[in-house]
Amino acid sequence: MAQTIPSRRQFLAAVGNLASASWIAMNWPDIAFAAEHAGHDMKGMAGEPSPPSTLTTLSVAEAADIDAIANQIVPGGTSPGAHDAKVIYFIDSALGTFFAAQLPNMRQGLAEFKSAYAVRFGADKPFASAPEAQQIAWLKEVDKTPFFTAVRRLTLLGLIALPKYGGNHDNIGWKLMGVEDNHFWEPPFGYYDKDYPGFEPYPGTKPYTA
Amino acid sequence: MPTKTMQRKIYKPSEIVDFIVIGSGASGGIMARELSRAGNSVVVMEQGPRMGPGDFEHDELKYRNLSGITNNPNTNPQTFRSDPNQKATRVAGRNPLTYARIVGGSSAHFNANFWRLHEIDFIEGSKLGPIEGASLVDWPITYAELEPYYTKVEWEVGVSGLAGASPFDPWRSKPYPMPPLPVKSSGVLFERGGRKLGLHPYPAPMAINSQVYKGRPPCAQCGLCGGFGCEVMAKSSSVWTVIPEAEATGRCEVRSDSYVFRIGMDQAGRATGVHFFDNKKVEHFQKARAVVVCANGSETPKLLLNSATPQFANGLANSSGKVGRYLMFNKGGGVAARFENPLNEYKGANVTRVIHDFYDSDPKRGFYGGGGFDARSGGPLTWGQSVPDGTPTWGPKFKEYLESYNYWMTCAGHGTSLAQETNRVDIDPELKDAWGVPAMRVTYKDHADDIKHAKWMVERGKEIMDAAGAVQIDPGEVGAANGGVHLLGTCRMGNNSDTSVIDKYHRTHDVKNLFLCDGSSMVTSGRGQPTQTIEALAFRAGDHIAKFARRGEI
Numbered sequence: 190m191a192q193t194i195p196s197r198r199q200f201l202a203a204v205g206n207l208a209s210a211s212w213i214a215m216n217w218p219d220i221a222f223a224a225e226h227a228g229h230d231m232k233g234m235a236g237e238p239s240p241p242s243t244l245t246t247l248s249v250a251e252a253a254d255i256d257a258i259a260n261q262i263v264p265g266g267t268s269p270g271a272h273d274a275k276v277i278y279f280i281d282s283a284l285g286t287f288f289a290a291q292l293p294n295m296r297q298g299l300a301e302f303k304s305a306y307a308v309r310f311g312a313d314k315p316f317a318s319a320p321e322a323q324q325i326a327w328l329k330e331v332d333k334t335p336f337f338t339a340v341r342r343l344t345l346l347g348l349i350a351l352p353k354y355g356g357n358h359d360n361i362g363w364k365l366m367g368v369e370d371n372h373f374w375e376p377p378f379g380y381y382d383k384d385y386p387g388f389e390p391y392p393g394t395k396p397y398t399a
Numbered sequence: 400m401p402t403k404t405m406q407r408k409i410y411k412p413s414e415i416v417d418f419i420v421i422g423s424g425a426s427g428g429i430m431a432r433e434l435s436r437a438g439n440s441v442v443v444m445e446q447g448p449r450m451g452p453g454d455f456e457h458d459e460l461k462y463r464n465l466s467g468i469t470n471n472p473n474t475n476p477q478t479f480r481s482d483p484n485q486k487a488t489r490v491a492g493r494n495p496l497t498y499a500r501i502v503g504g505s506s507a508h509f510n511a512n513f514w515r516l517h518e519i520d521f522i523e524g525s526k527l528g529p530i531e532g533a534s535l536v537d538w539p540i541t542y543a544e545l546e547p548y549y550t551k552v553e554w555e556v557g558v559s560g561l562a563g564a565s566p567f568d569p570w571r572s573k574p575y576p577m578p579p580l581p582v583k584s585s586g587v588l589f590e591r592g593g594r595k596l597g598l599h600p601y602p603a604p605m606a607i608n609s610q611v612y613k614g615r616p617p618c619a620q621c622g623l624c625g626g627f628g629c630e631v632m633a634k635s636s637s638v639w640t641v642i643p644e645a646e647a648t649g650r651c652e653v654r655s656d657s658y659v660f661r662i663g664m665d666q667a668g669r670a671t672g673v674h675f676f677d678n679k680k681v682e683h684f685q686k687a688r689a690v691v692v693c694a695n696g697s698e699t700p701k702l703l704l705n706s707a708t709p710q711f712a713n714g715l716a717n718s719s720g721k722v723g724r725y726l727m728f729n730k731g732g733g734v735a736a737r738f739e740n741p742l743n744e745y746k747g748a749n750v751t752r753v754i755h756d757f758y759d760s761d762p763k764r765g766f767y768g769g770g771g772f773d774a775r776s777g778g779p780l781t782w783g784q785s786v787p788d789g790t791p792t793w794g795p796k797f798k799e800y801l802e803s804y805n806y807w808m809t810c811a812g813h814g815t816s817l818a819q820e821t822n823r824v825d826i827d828p829e830l831k832d833a834w835g836v837p838a839m840r841v842t843y844k845d846h847a848d849d850i851k852h853a854k855w856m857v858e859r860g861k862e863i864m865d866a867a868g869a870v871q872i873d874p875g876e877v878g879a880a881n882g883g884v885h886l887l888g889t890c891r892m893g894n895n896s897d898t899s900v901i902d903k904y905h906r907t908h909d910v911k912n913l914f915l916c917d918g919s920s921m922v923t924s925g926r927g928q929p930t931q932t933i934e935a936l937a938f939r940a941g942d943h944i945a946k947f948a949r950r951g952e953i
């Protein structure tokens with residue numbers, strides 16, 4: 190379900206419903222700040238750096254192959270996939286920063302992937318521009334390799350992590366999973382708690398409250 | 400809660416304070432409050448930074464994958480081995496023992512499941528022991544001795560729940576101060592399945608506000624508890640509860656970014672203070688009349704072992720040789736289950752229903768072990784890295800699996816780990832951290848009964864989810880433990896100084912003015928949620944230590 194109300198305003202309303210007025214007065218600045226900085230509703234925020242959207246670590250050719258692999262892991266089609274979610278910018282930025290230690294292995298893995306692919310399908314055309322059926326056939330042969338496993342892991346992280354890291358563009362990853370971009374929720378949360386009749390005590394027990 | 404304008408007390412390192420408390424987590428925060436309220440001057444040494452509500456983010460990548468508020472394995476490495484004859488090695492990208500390195504410690508980032516131990520937990524040694532290969536012994540205290548402090552925890556820090564709802568609950572002197580949190584779909588299904596099987600699911604006790612309590616708001620149901628700090632302060636973490644109260648006495652300084660690397664000792668065998676690094680890695684010495692270590696089940700033994708002197712050549716307070724031994728986690732097993740309609744488990748506090756029918760160990764099963772189950776979930780970023788048997792790991796069918804996220808829940812079993820002498824935290828002979836301090840080495844192998852019990856739990860989890868109407872069940876794998884977040888037992892309490900490190904008042908057997916109180920004090924593992932017990936122990940120890948101080952017995 191699409192959320193149309195800005196999360197911050199909703200959050201304010203919820204705190205207003207649940208907490209005492211004096212509590213809000215005392216703590217509002219911290220809470221408002223927390224809500225803003227908790228990573229939600231990024232689009233409306235001034236001063237936040239925009240997510241990585243150019244390549245800074247991988248070469249264009251390297252990125253094209255990894256992007257193609259990622260897009261077979263989570264393909265597009267009737268709904269957007271890894272390519273649409275710009276997962277490659279997450280991967281590129283991750284390998285240049287917090288996962289930089291993995292870059293040499295990734296490069297070596299990619300080189301082996303490419304040369305094995307060239308032996309099989311010829312060196313003239315890279316994996317990235319191969320027809321889909323050929324990409325899938327080849328990935329089926331290599332999907333147990335550490336390189337593929339690493340690309341898969343990064344693809345998923347890039348799909349689902351906060352958009353500020355470069356992937357999950359337009360919340361595509363979250364939308365795919367049905368996750369709404371909100372700071373808080375209220376019951377009912379799902380289908381099964383909608384009509385919960387309340388907790389029924391067991392024979393012989395006497396629940397009591399303060 | 401102190402207002403923002405309150406002046407925080409600051410002591411000079413050269414001033415001799417009454418107490419240094421090392422660690423500001425679940426136990427350290429309470430210890431600081433109790434000792435400072437009793438009139439003592441207190442400095443809390445916390446190696447991590449102090450974060451305010453606005454500093455916590457809903458950033459799963461940072462907090463789950465990039466050690467946002469936990470130890471960075473590059474700067475604070477640990478080594479691991481499962482066999483004491485092997486050389487321990489570093490594990491790529493992660494540390495085996497995990498806790499939060501911030502003011503509030505792991506109470507800031509825990510899931511806040513809050514279970515009391517039951518009466519049986521304190522006397523399993525005499526009821527069920529001995530067990531081959533294990534050291535299952537009685538605690539030097541009973542449930543009855545700790546009960547007033549369990550109640551104190553619930554009312555002082557704030558716990559929501561429904562007293563008397565579980566027929567298996569131990570007796571209590573007071574109800575919870577707050578009603579339970581609203582039930583989630585996972586809780587409803589879990590309750591449905593449990594009741595069908597004749598079990599007794601009940602509202603989960605949680606250290607999370609369900610209403611305004613002591614000036615803090617109710618849970619905003621953001622869904623990110625485990626691994627995250629609570630930016631609305633609804634989770635009853637030390638940083639929002641007892642620490643501000645300790646500071647409000649005007650006698651307690653919480654010194655963040657202060658990493659204690661050695662406890663100072665004099666010729667007479669008394670602690671004189673602590674050596675620590677400030678945030679610029681500059682060394683200082685804080686003087687004190689007594690030291691209380693609340694640094695958790697991993698760091699407390701490390702610090703004692705790193706504080707060896709010629710007089711205490713095997714490490715401080717280690718005449719028994721037991722410092723660091725009997726490390727316990729909470730082994731468990733469970734299942735993931737898929738239902739026909741969306742549950743949306745990423746919304747709302749982690750757990751809303753619990754089952755304790757299988758709490759007691761039952762000799763008829765042929766192995767030791769007991770535990771509790773709960774209904775829970777993981778945040779979005781935990782999804783998809785592994786798949787159920789038969790689901791492809793990539794391609795259109797995998798994408799469909801990703802899309803099913805909201806239809807799944809977890810039925811998690813939390814159980815026992817037997818204390819074994821060979822399972823331990825000690826010091827790696829070579830590795831040092833970024834401060835040059837010798838790093839910890841972890842040696843751990845599950846007891847055969849722990850594994851059998853965990854597998855047994857998987858089977859019970861399947862039954863509960865099947866009875867709940869699951870359309871698909873994905874049983875969890877029971878593998879060998881290679882780390883944990885419940886860090887227990889490594890400086891156990893006991894009456895005998897040959898077999899334990901601290902007495903029943905948390906004083907070390909060897910050093911009169913050195914006390915230890917945290918997860919390391921526990922004698923058995925309990926069934927999964929140790930923190931309420933750790934906090935009850937801290938309130939109790941705080942009472943006794945303050946009394947000793949008043950009577951000049953330190």
Ligand SMILES: Cc1cc2nc3c(=O)[nH]c(=O)nc-3n(C[C@H](O)[C@H](O)[C@H](O)COP(=O)(O)OP(=O)(O)OC[C@H]3O[C@@H](n4cnc5c(N)ncnc54)[C@H](O)[C@@H]3O)c2cc1C
Binds near residue numbers: 422506693694
């Ligand atoms: C993700 C996660 C979820 C959890 N969920 C639950 C749950 O639902 N229920 C439950 O009961 N338990 C849970 N736990 C476990 C719980 O957090 C711990 O049992 C509890 O916090 C331990 O309390 P403690 O006082 O022993 O140590 P901690 O709370 O870990 O506090 C120790 C403090 O000491 C500081 N310190 C350590 N060494 C030094 C030093 N040398 N100098 C200065 N400071 C130092 C640390 O930085 C830390 O702040 C969870 C843990 C994790 C990691």
